[in-house]
Amino acid sequence: MRFASLKRAIAVVTLMAGILVVGAWMAQDSKGSEGPSQPATPADGHTIHVTAPHVVAGKVVGPYHHYCKVLSPEPVIECLCYRSSDPGARLEQVEYIIAKSITRTGAVSLADWNKNWHDHKQEIASGRVQVHDLPPDKAKEVADLVSTTDGIIFHVWSHDDNVPSANVVIAQSVGHVNLTEAEFRQTTKESATPKGSGKQ
Secondary structure (H helix, E strand, O other), X not given: OHHHHHHHHHHHHHHHHHHHHHHXXXXXXXXXOOOOOOOOOOOOOOOEEEEEEEEEOOEEEEEEXXXXXXXXXXXXXXXXXXXXXXXXXXXXXXXXXXXXXXXXXXXXXXXXXXHHEEEHHHHHHOOOOEEEOOOHHHHHHHHHHHOOEEEEEEEOOOOOOOOOOOOOEEEEEOOOOOOOHHHHHHHHHHHHOOOOOOOO
């Protein structure tokens, strides 16, 4: 009898401790900028908000809300992609946006590029990409910079799945066009040409 009572008491204490931990975590998470300042983390700075649809397993999905952060000036950019802008939306994709001066100078083969990567100049020209929360001139600056890059999208959690399936797939931009060797090399030259040089 006493053993059963002891087990119930331990279960209640364990449950209460779990509730307190979760409650403390949620309270800390909801404080945002009101609480004491927190040290910077790699998660900070994903503030460039862009939407664009993607092709996942042959189906057009989205538009995805990208929250992007510039990692280095070439540029190298990472984007966290969600199906909505709701604070509770789950991370479904990660997109890496890399300067053509990096991807097309030996880092990526043409075969791999055609299979897995896409040209942001082509994608932006399609009109499917929208830059949010910036004045029009700043939004154009973002689009112009991203036009000098290629992208690769890792789809990590399908919206149809209750849990991640561990089946990571490469998503693609809508309207992706494979390049010939000449086109691949030509766009490398274009992206590497300094602005205002007068070269075409």
